[in-house]
Amino acid sequence: ATNLKEHKQLADVLRQQAEAGRMIGAICAAPMVLGxxxxxxxxxxxxxxxxxxxxxxxxxxxxxxxxxxxxxxGEGPAAAFPYAYTLLAMLVGHDKAEEIQIAMRYKHLMAEGS
Incomplete structure (x- = not known):
């Protein structure tokens, strides 16, 4: 994340995304770049x-x-799946994201963990 923070082309792309109101995502320490x-x-x-x-x-x-x-x-490595499914729901809709969660056994995993 520290290296990403210093990358000028990445900063340019992020600014363009922000100005256009497009989605921007960062997980773990990477939100420091946005901050x-x-x-x-x-x-x-x-x-x-x-x-x-x-x-x-x-x-x-x-x-x-x-x-x-x-x-x-996203918070960190343990957030990878919830983060990915949140992004997926935003991109293809909640129903499709849930269908994929079920197919990948994520829903099953979460049900057993509770």
Whole structure:
């Protein structure tokens, strides 16, 4: 994430995405890139614990996944599946995302874990 934060072309693409209102996603420590660019100003966001100080101007939620408008952030490695299914639901709809969760046995896994 530190290297990504210094990558000028990535910053240019992220700014273009933000200006166009397109989806932007970051998980684990990567939300620091959005925070240091000012893209999280006035937004709700999550990230890996201990990195929240880099979310400049954001309200840190501590949730596995946080969606605020077109920005989707995830907490860390354990959030990979919930994060991916949140993105999937936003891209193809809740019903299709749920169908895939069932087919991939994610729903079954979560039911056993409760």
């Amino acid at each position: 240091t660019m000012g893209l999280l100003q006035g937004r709700r966001a999550t990230c890996y614990p201990g990195v929240e100080h880099t979310l400049h101007g954001a309200e840190y939620t501590g949730q596995l996944v946080t969606v605020d408008g077109n920005i989707i952030t």
